[in-house]
Amino acid sequence: MSQEKRKPRTKDVVPSDGGWGWAIVAGCFMVTICTRAVTRCVSIFFVEFQMHFGQDYSGTAWIHSLVDCTTMLCAPLGSFIGNRFSCRVAVILGGILASTGLVLSSFATSLEFLYLSLGVLTGVGFALSYTPAISMVGAYFSERKALAFGIAMSGSGIGTFVLAPVVQLLIDYYSWRGALLILGGFVSNLCVCGALLRPIVLKEDEDEACPLARDSECGFKVPTEKEALQTKMDSERCSSSSSSSSSCSVAYQSCLQSLQEYNFLLMPDFLVLAGSFLFLANGCSLPFVYLVPYALDVGVNHHQAAFLMSILGIVDIVGNITFGWLTDRRWLKRHRTLCYMFALGMEGLCCLFIPLLRTFALLVPFSVLYGYFDGAYVALIPVVTSDVVGTSQLSSALGVAYFLHAIPYLLSPPIGGWLVDTTGSYTATFFLSGFSLIASSLLLFTAAVVRRCQRRHPHPRHGDANGTQAAPTEDPCCKSKQADFYSIKNKDMMITNTPAPTS
Incomplete structure (x- = not known):
């Protein structure tokens, strides 16, 4: 049996519009039930909170507003964790936080306690789960993307239709504390949904990670494996001369990656x-x-x-x-x-x-x-x-x-x-x-x-005095890649051909 290392099974480079993608849709469907539908059902607890804590409607209404606002306000945090680690990690972590917030809310002794446990902690958990799950659907579908998103996000309406009477029955039988405790167990299913979100590497992601992957389409030679290895050895020899410059380069690359995510x-x-x-x-x-x-x-x-x-x-x-x-x-x-x-x-x-x-x-x-x-x-x-x-x-x-x-x-x-x-x-x-x-x-x-209108009446570019456009030139993307490649190659040649110092 061959002992060669095999790559992980997460290297599908094009959206399949089916297959495991439907499992992703099912997982996102359950995520929308556990987040958006549960958020809508929080309003069912209003009267119970109002009677138990003796508060007016406006004070109690802040709980629902905080859950909804925190879910949306922390959505970039969910995207950040999903990009840095994976959508699977973000959804599972969100499920743990949201479930913990609901369970703690069942032991609340004041309305302020609910503001923090149900409004903030549960809201942050929903934020970590909602956005990464939706983005995974877009990664697995291309031709039937709108249908896939429609099915996945219909969980909000279906979940509200089913959960609203169920939550009311739970309150009738187990009081609001027992209902919140059971709801916390239900929301923990976000961890199961997160486990379904198998990562996928898109072709455009691979091209961004290695821009020279598409250079063969641009009309010039892609560096061979030997040339790439020689360039890597030269760059490592140059970088090892100064540890401080190396650390600065790593920090610069990390900062550049963060900027590219939000360009x-x-x-x-x-x-x-x-x-x-x-x-x-x-x-x-x-x-x-x-x-x-x-x-x-x-x-x-x-x-x-x-x-x-x-x-x-x-x-x-x-x-x-x-x-x-x-x-x-x-x-x-x-x-x-x-x-x-x-x-x-x-x-x-x-x-x-x-x-x-x-x-x-x-x-x-x-x-x-x-x-x-x-x-x-x-x-x-x-x-x-x-x-x-x-x-x-x-x-x-x-x-x-x-x-x-x-x-x-x-x-x-x-x-x-x-x-x-x-x-x-x-x-x-x-x-x-x-x-x-x-x-x-x-x-x-x-x-x-x-x-x-701008497409119909474009501004003249590099043409003559009458505004006639010049003949099309090379693709600027390919041209810039070609220039970058040859500049690196020339730099490597200068390094390797530098004569040794004479005594």
């Missing part, structure tokens, strides 16, 4: 997308918070008002999956960003029409439309982000994207409540939500129009 922050397209996320986060949470109070205010009974939220959650799942499948079709794949803008705009228009809907029969179509387009844009957020920054930087970009959601998630519900208290109606609150969502869509649409 998308300088991309104009991503900056526009980030601005769109700010408007989106400011408007998307208000209907979920104020739909039931508005329905009760216009005379809808409690059971029908709660049923509106159930409709919204169920249709949200349909939007996740069907819109993801539609945008993977060949005739729509090139226009996924346009579909994303359409979903945002339609969701905003639905919010603008809410003040005209004052009966249960009229609010049902709103719940259906808003829920569908909400699920549609949620499924497309990682897809659109991946189209802008690439798959290799998706984890870091999603961390920044969800980080931008944190402050609006924390502040928009209180602002909406202040508008209700000031005006005496919900009209201004829903208008704020609608205009924010429409502004998010219009910002992306304006950037797309500007980009299209």
Whole structure:
């Protein structure tokens, strides 16, 4: 039997669009249940916390706000750990922290204790698990990426639909302390989900790690194994002369690697997308918070008002999956960003029409439309982000994207409540939500129009006085690689050909 060392089985260099990728989707599906669905179910404990600790609604409501805000605020930390170690490590560590936070919350003696255990510790655990799991789906899928993201992220709606009555039953039978303890055990399944996230090395990652891998396409000779070994020996001989310069070089390379992970922050397209996320986060949470109070205010009974939220959650799942499948079709794949803008705009228009809907029969179509387009844009957020920054930087970009959601998630519900208290109606609150969502869509649409105009009327480059462009030259990427290679080779030749000093 051959004694040669074998490489690990994690060297798939192209997304397979299937195979183990569906196990990744299943793992991410469970992660969204254990994070986003559990976060929504925290509101079920409000009345229990309020009665046990004798606090008002505003003080108790901070628990849910802290969980949601911390999850989004610490999303870049999850991306950082996933990039430095692996997504598997990040999700397992997040599962341990989140489960510990829920178990400790079952022994809470004050509301402040819950702020730290449930709001901060559990929120950090959710942050470490959520973003890396989503980015792994993008690494395993290319052709059916939108469908895979839609299925994975539908766990939020399905989990809310299933967990909400289960959590209420647990509270009835075991009190809120027992329910939190059992919920902590359930969330520990994040560690199992993390074990499913087998790392994969993408072809673009390999090319970035070894830029000369693609140089054969550029028309010049790639260095042979002997030349590469000689260059390595020469560089090691030169570097061994000074330990201080070597340590500086290592520090420089580490710093350069960190900068490369976030170089998308300088991309104009991503900056526009980030601005769109700010408007989106400011408007998307208000209907979920104020739909039931508005329905009760216009005379809808409690059971029908709660049923509106159930409709919204169920249709949200349909939007996740069907819109993801539609945008993977060949005739729509090139226009996924346009579909994303359409979903945002339609969701905003639905919010603008809410003040005209004052009966249960009229609010049902709103719940259906808003829920569908909400699920549609949620499924497309990682897809659109991946189209802008690439798959290799998706984890870091999603961390920044969800980080931008944190402050609006924390502040928009209180602002909406202040508008209700000031005006005496919900009209201004829903208008704020609608205009924010429409502004998010219009910002992306304006950037797309500007980009299209620039492509149709490009500026003259290195041409004659009449603006005629010069003939195309060599690929600058290949040219720079060729120059770098020959500069290294010439430097090595100078080192090896330097005559010995004479006595």
